[in-house]
Amino acid sequence: METTSRQFRQLSRHALEQATLQHSLDGVREIMPRIRAAALAERGDFDALCDRARDIRERTLRQLDSYLEAFERRVQAAGGTVHWAATGEEACRIVAQICRDAGAERLIKSKSMVTEEIELNAALERDGFTVTETDLGEYIIQLRGEKPSHILAPSLHVTLDEVAETFHQHHDIERSGPLTNATEMLAEARSIMRDKFLQADVGITGANFLVAETGAAVIVTNEGNADLTASLPDTHIVVTGIEKAVPTLDDVGVLLRVLARSAIGERLSNYTTFVHGPRRDGEASGPANYHVVLVDNGRSEMLGTEFQDMLRCIRCSACLNHCPVYTAIGGHAYGSVYSGPMGAVLTPAFAGLPAAAHLPNASTFCGRCEAVCPVRIPLPSLLRRWRQRELNARPVMDGQRFGLGLWRWLNHWPPAYSLAIRCAARVLRRLSVPGRGGQRWIRRLPLLGAAWTDCRDLPAPPGRTFQDEWRRRRS
Amino acid sequence: MSDTTTATNDSGARPRGRVALFVTCLVDLYRPEIGFAAVQLLERAGFVVEVPRQGCCGQPNFNSGDRAGAGKIASRVIDRFAPFDYVVAPSGSCAAMLRVHYPGLFSAGSEARRAAARLAEKTFELTSFLYDIAGLREVAAELDGVVTYHDGCSGLRELGVARQPRELLKSISGIELREMNQPDACCGFGGLFCMKYPEISERITGSKVRDILATDADYLVAGDLGCLLQMAGTLERNGHAVKAVHVAEVLAGMIGPDRSADH
Numbered sequence A: 001m002e003t004t005s006r007q008f009r010q011l012s013r014h015a016l017e018q019a020t021l022q023h024s025l026d027g028v029r030e031i032m033p034r035i036r037a038a039a040l041a042e043r044g045d046f047d048a049l050c051d052r053a054r055d056i057r058e059r060t061l062r063q064l065d066s067y068l069e070a071f072e073r074r075v076q077a078a079g080g081t082v083h084w085a086a087t088g089e090e091a092c093r094i095v096a097q098i099c100r101d102a103g104a105e106r107l108i109k110s111k112s113m114v115t116e117e118i119e120l121n122a123a124l125e126r127d128g129f130t131v132t133e134t135d136l137g138e139y140i141i142q143l144r145g146e147k148p149s150h151i152l153a154p155s156l157h158v159t160l161d162e163v164a165e166t167f168h169q170h171h172d173i174e175r176s177g178p179l180t181n182a183t184e185m186l187a188e189a190r191s192i193m194r195d196k197f198l199q200a201d202v203g204i205t206g207a208n209f210l211v212a213e214t215g216a217a218v219i220v221t222n223e224g225n226a227d228l229t230a231s232l233p234d235t236h237i238v239v240t241g242i243e244k245a246v247p248t249l250d251d252v253g254v255l256l257r258v259l260a261r262s263a264i265g266e267r268l269s270n271y272t273t274f275v276h277g278p279r280r281d282g283e284a285s286g287p288a289n290y291h292v293v294l295v296d297n298g299r300s301e302m303l304g305t306e307f308q309d310m311l312r313c314i315r316c317s318a319c320l321n322h323c324p325v326y327t328a329i330g331g332h333a334y335g336s337v338y339s340g341p342m343g344a345v346l347t348p349a350f351a352g353l354p355a356a357a358h359l360p361n362a363s364t365f366c367g368r369c370e371a372v373c374p375v376r377i378p379l380p381s382l383l384r385r386w387r388q389r390e391l392n393a394r395p396v397m398d399g400q401r402f403g404l405g406l407w408r409w410l411n412h413w414p415p416a417y418s419l420a421i422r423c424a425a426r427v428l429r430r431l432s433v434p435g436r437g438g439q440r441w442i443r444r445l446p447l448l449g450a451a452w453t454d455c456r457d458l459p460a461p462p463g464r465t466f467q468d469e470w471r472r473r474r475s
Numbered sequence B: 001m002s003d004t005t006t007a008t009n010d011s012g013a014r015p016r017g018r019v020a021l022f023v024t025c026l027v028d029l030y031r032p033e034i035g036f037a038a039v040q041l042l043e044r045a046g047f048v049v050e051v052p053r054q055g056c057c058g059q060p061n062f063n064s065g066d067r068a069g070a071g072k073i074a075s076r077v078i079d080r081f082a083p084f085d086y087v088v089a090p091s092g093s094c095a096a097m098l099r100v101h102y103p104g105l106f107s108a109g110s111e112a113r114r115a116a117a118r119l120a121e122k123t124f125e126l127t128s129f130l131y132d133i134a135g136l137r138e139v140a141a142e143l144d145g146v147v148t149y150h151d152g153c154s155g156l157r158e159l160g161v162a163r164q165p166r167e168l169l170k171s172i173s174g175i176e177l178r179e180m181n182q183p184d185a186c187c188g189f190g191g192l193f194c195m196k197y198p199e200i201s202e203r204i205t206g207s208k209v210r211d212i213l214a215t216d217a218d219y220l221v222a223g224d225l226g227c228l229l230q231m232a233g234t235l236e237r238n239g240h241a242v243k244a245v246h247v248a249e250v251l252a253g254m255i256g257p258d259r260s261a262d263h
């Protein structure tokens, strides 16, 4: 997976300077926790439901191969074909070949994070196909040549004015006229989209779940565009990750309930569609050809490792919405299509730790992600494990390793520790200046300390440590 | 223990147990008064308080991925604190390190793991110890002013500390506890995070400060000095007069208009 995660520092600084992005992120920080909490309050048993959701996902992962094979048999029985792609490139090649075999030129797509992960659009365009995203947010960023900045709301970073501007640039302005509000923009997108739907040769969707029991691919959207994408063109291709398998329909019922509440604070998303295969004899509509491309791309390597828990993820985005870091810098700063806590765990697995070393480190470990995750993924622990691997990969003379080694040593030698803390207390006291109400403050520290005082003042310590003072008072 | 000093129980009644104060390295260095406030509260509740020689809990190492280093530091802490009935820390974050994370640092089934688990069981964050274990429901303190309480992340989510500090604060005469928007949102400190990614940290604290200021409170109260340093430093840099104080100081009656915050 291609990422720009190495530039995390620059990208996050840039994000912090974007006033409109910051405004959108403030909205996420304020609104999303509130609507999720309200949706939970309505169900007294949400915690129990999450436990069940976790158990279902855990059970699936323990026997992922057999559930996937069961799913494949059902799809085949219904007249569809299942393809197994070990890598992103292979998945792109398979999809392109299906499109060529169908004699297709125009493709439509509904939103899918897996296709973003494997950069399917770029691959298909290189092969000469025309691809149109039909989810409004995805369509906007496709026109703008951007990547999603949120796994559920891909165009979160784009303002209404920018949407109008983008439509003016890419659509026939005469016909469009001025676009002043969201309703007009929606109507504009809809008018463009209608033709695309009717003209498309192939429809590509993702899938939220693959039901082993019935062979259904479950597709959840809020705009209903996936239903048109799946049913109007002659060929429907589902592209999704191998971890999406779920044993039974009952299990899907549990997962759908925790998904919608966690994602958008609703009981259910607007559209939940169960796709079973191609049009059957006697049916008037639906695709003639049906394919499912199961993408591995690093997932099976996580199975059986300390990162297996991450494969439980149902992409609800609650961890992003509740993350202080995500809501400070947005998704693009992560340099990966997966952002926030889940992205910080997944990206090192998919793109390699060296490319994504910043991501697990850029967390306050506040634990809110784990608290809201509907499948109870211990995100901070997983991030900590990445940190451990990252630290161990550093050279022995690395500054951070040295600092931690010194701290460990000091804590093993009480006299050295006392001396160090005593010195620190005195030096810091010396560096302080008087402020309001008799409190002394340090306004500027040299060297490493500047990382503190560049952003905030530091209250001055009194100069004598608690332990010294305690012993003095009690002796 | 030769390097342990003991305080006498000044309530006159039979002591309810020996508490070792895990003062935390930040309190040791930055705000010793919090340590004295904690001692006072524990003694008033009828416990004998001792302060074994100590350093850090190892959290910087643990959270930076230095498990081995954290394990070494943990062994030391476990040895020192094992003899006491209880270990109490004026910090949710350090208490959670001992209580939640120590056992996992040692291999399953080992004696070290069992010792860590025994220590974990008797380790508490200060307000939860006072409220849940000591059964304290009110404190003899006065504070004429509005306070708003910030939930430290580890204390809240790893130890379930939320109700205890609030109930005890409300028992103070003259006080008004006014909740801020999202008191459970991170303050942006995050240990070494605030030094590694200072700009992101600053932005997170900015949101927090906005929520604090919206309450019009006179005092910002929290149970973790790390969070307090972060928020106090940001409030000060931006010229806001809200005083950031530790819950132990407030409960011990050390905070008030006539008592300077600097000791």
Ligand code: SF4
Pocket (backbone or CB within 6 Å): A262, A312, A313, A314, A315, A316, A317, A318, A319, A320, A342, A369, A372, A373, A374, A375, A376, A377
């Ligand atoms: S990690 Fe959990 S909270 Fe985050 S997107 Fe996945 S399921 Fe949702």
